[in-house]
Amino acid sequence: MSYMLKDTVLNLFYFDAIAQVISYLVLLICLIAFSFANRYLEGDSYRNNFLWHLVLLGISVITMANADHVWLFFTAWVAGNWLLVRMIIHNPNWKMAENTGKLATKNFAFSSFCIGLGLLYLQILSSEISIQNIILTAFKINDEKKDIALFLIMIGAAGQSAIWPFHRWLISSLNAPTPVSALMHAGLINGGGFILIRFSPLYANEPVLLNVLFCLGIATAILATFWKLAQSNNKRMLANSTVAQMGFMFAQCGLGLFSAALCHICWHGLFKAYLFFAAGSAASEKKLPRSTRPKMSSLVIALLLGVIGSYVFAHASGKVWVVANSNLVLTIVAFITSTQFALTVLSTHPLHNFFAASIFTFMGAYIYGGSIGIILNYLSPLYIDSPQPLNFFHIIGMSIILGSWLLYSFRGYWQDYTISKKIYAWLYVRTLNASQPHPSTITAHHNDYRYN
Numbered sequence: 180m181s182y183m184l185k186d187t188v189l190n191l192f193y194f195d196a197i198a199q200v201i202s203y204l205v206l207l208i209c210l211i212a213f214s215f216a217n218r219y220l221e222g223d224s225y226r227n228n229f230l231w232h233l234v235l236l237g238i239s240v241i242t243m244a245n246a247d248h249v250w251l252f253f254t255a256w257v258a259g260n261w262l263l264v265r266m267i268i269h270n271p272n273w274k275m276a277e278n279t280g281k282l283a284t285k286n287f288a289f290s291s292f293c294i295g296l297g298l299l300y301l302q303i304l305s306s307e308i309s310i311q312n313i314i315l316t317a318f319k320i321n322d323e324k325k326d327i328a329l330f331l332i333m334i335g336a337a338g339q340s341a342i343w344p345f346h347r348w349l350i351s352s353l354n355a356p357t358p359v360s361a362l363m364h365a366g367l368i369n370g371g372g373f374i375l376i377r378f379s380p381l382y383a384n385e386p387v388l389l390n391v392l393f394c395l396g397i398a399t400a401i402l403a404t405f406w407k408l409a410q411s412n413n414k415r416m417l418a419n420s421t422v423a424q425m426g427f428m429f430a431q432c433g434l435g436l437f438s439a440a441l442c443h444i445c446w447h448g449l450f451k452a453y454l455f456f457a458a459g460s461a462a463s464e465k466k467l468p469r470s471t472r473p474k475m476s477s478l479v480i481a482l483l484l485g486v487i488g489s490y491v492f493a494h495a496s497g498k499v500w501v502v503a504n505s506n507l508v509l510t511i512v513a514f515i516t517s518t519q520f521a522l523t524v525l526s527t528h529p530l531h532n533f534f535a536a537s538i539f540t541f542m543g544a545y546i547y548g549g550s551i552g553i554i555l556n557y558l559s560p561l562y563i564d565s566p567q568p569l570n571f572f573h574i575i576g577m578s579i580i581l582g583s584w585l586l587y588s589f590r591g592y593w594q595d596y597t598i599s600k601k602i603y604a605w606l607y608v609r610t611l612n613a614s615q616p617h618p619s620t621i622t623a624h625h626n627d628y629r630y631n
Contacts, residue, residue, distance in 0.1 A: 193247035193311055196558050197376060197441065201244040204445055208365050208452050209237035215456050216358035225269055233358070236262040240366065244373065247310050249298050256294065256370070260287040260339075263367050267355045278619040279352050286348040290338030294374065297331030304328065314380050322385075329381055329388055332374060340371030340425040343399040349422060351616035353414045360414075361455035364421045365448040372428045372444050376563065379437040383565035390572045393433025397576040399426025401583055406614030408587070409607060419614055421451060427512075430576070434505035435565040438555040439496075446550065481522035484537060488517025488544040495548030497555060504566040511577050515584050517544055522588070 192198075213233055220226040236259055243255035264287065268280035302308060304324055305316040317325055336342075341349035352363060375382060375392070382388055403423035410416040424447045431440040492513035493500040500510060517540050524536035555564065567573075 190309065191248045191251050192245045193309075194245055196561060197373075197563075198245040200441060200445065200554070200557070201373060202241050204448055205237060205240045205244065205366060208362065208448060209233065211452065211456060212358045212362055215361075216356075219358060220356065229266060229269060229356070229358075232262050232266050233362070236266070236362065236367075240370075243370075249302055249308050249310055249313065252310060253291075253295055253298055256374075257291050259367060259370070260291065263287075263359075263363060266359045266362070267352055269356055269359070273354075275620050276354050278617070279354055282351055282617055282620065283348045286338055286345060290335040290345075290371075293331045293335030293338065295335075297328045297335065300328040300331070301325070310377065314378065317381050318384075325381065326385060326388065329378070329385060330391075332378060333382075333388060333392060336371030336374050337395060337429070338371070339374075340368055340429065341422050342371070342395055342425060342429055343402055343422070346399070346403070346422045347617060350415065350418045350614065351620040353418055353616060354620060357455055360417075361452045364417070364455065365452035368421060368425060369428075369444045369448060372425070372432065372440055375429075375432045376437045376441055379432070379563040379565075382432070383435055383437075383563070386567060386570075389433045389435060389567060390570070391433070393430050393572055393576060396426045396428070396430030396433055397579065399423070400430060401426075401579060402613075404583075405587075405606075405610050409610040409614060415614065415616070417451070417454060421447075424451075431509070434508055434573070435567045436505060436509065437563045437565075438558050439509060439551050441558070442551045442554040445554075446547070477522060477525040480533060480536070481518050481525055484521040484540045485514045485518025488521070488540045489514035491541050491544040492517070492548035495545045496551040503569050505569065505573055506566050507569060508573055508577055511580065513544060513548070515580065519584070519588065 213230065216229060216233060217226075220229055223229070239255045239259040239262060243252055243259060246252035246255055264280045264283050267283055268276050270276060301313050301317060304320045305313045307313045307316055338345040349363070349368065352360070355363065382392070400423050403419045403426055407416050407419035407423060410419060424443070428440050428443045428447070431437070431443060489510050490500050493506075493510050496509075498506045498510070501507065502510075520543060521536045521540045524532050524539060558564075
């Protein structure tokens with residue numbers, strides 16, 4: 180790395196490319212949220228408090244993103260979580276919202292404790308209070324001691340980002356006002372990914388920790404995707420979708436592809452904020468019928484477009500299409516996404532819609548791959564990416580992803596069998612039960628809601 184040790188007394192902040200990307204994202208979302216909340220909460224007696232909390236939340240997150248002093252970073256982290264809890268509760272007369280705030284507080288307290296302990300241990304080991312100096316000197320620290328600190332930070336990050344098994348607080352937060360949901364799902368939930376990216380030079384040289392990150396991420400992404408598909412409630416669908424996306428972001432960090440994880444934070448943040456701001460509680464998703472059985476012509480064309488889409492993605496992101504390292508996992512995901520998108524367009528009239536499916540699939544692959552390429556080039560001076568050689572966990576993860584996708588997408592071919600129907604019903608019930616919010620946070624009757 181090309182950095183030099185810095186004066187940690189005078190320099191509290193470090194304005195690098197990572198901080199700039201996060202700051203612009205947070206500022207944009209907060210400005211939109213403020214404008215939305217100012218109209219959404221019109222007539223609400225707690226509106227002014229909410230708006231002040233929103234401003235302070237934006238300041239705390241931007242401070243955290245740019246902080247270099249380790250305890251300024253941690254203070255801003257804790258302050259942001261405290262403000263978010265206050266905004267979740269919003270109306271103290273609503274018991275269910277208060278219960279949600281308590282559940283979130285317990286989760287944030289645990290994650291903050293782990294992160295604070297990890298940061299303290301790194302500071303003691305390195306004798307530095309500058310994050311950049313800690314990163315530089317940590318390469319000289321005993322690996323076992325450093326791994327303990329990084330493991331603590333990783334667990335705290337998992338709690339912040341609702342990674343399984345720390346996901347229930349997010350699923351239980353659906354009674355928060357819509358602007359809070361947007362900020363939570365588009366902003367604060369990404370904090371775990373941000374801290375992993377900030378300390379990426381240290382994680383990049385720890386293959387064991389990267390494998391743990393990848394396994395946690397893949398398990399969360401797969402479980403939460405099935406939880407999402409089982410929902411009939413729109414907000415629960417969005418909440419589980421966020422958990423799945425956080426899982427995929429963690430998996431990207433576990434692959435050593437931290438630039439792709441940062442790009443994912445940006446795209447997911449903007450998209451999820453749009454869903455909440457534009458649709459509110461009426462958000463919905465068009466789903467194919469459960470018994471859908473795509474035509475063979477549609478399937479063949481979609482698979483072909485998926486292969487080409489994965490190539491376009493790899494080319495646009497500046498990566499080799501087929502390579503024996505962790506970049507291959509992203510290429511596989513691009514293939515699945517491109518195929519699924521093309522199959523949706525081709526589901527009715529495959530030949531008639533072939534041209535439209537081709538254009539939209541290629542454009543989607545190029546835009547997403549190109550955005551990763553831009554972020555990768557922008558962050559290249561920081562040397563945060565470290566693709567890992569393919570290993571057993573990557574192969575198993577890719578196999579599970581492909582198998583789960585095939586199992587669900589082409590379920591119309593196997594649901595006719597009696598044994599399959601029984602298995603499907605059992606899985607559906609187990610999936611639905613596993614994705615329910617905490618009972619104390621559910622408003623079962625409208626009389627339980629106290630608006631004034």
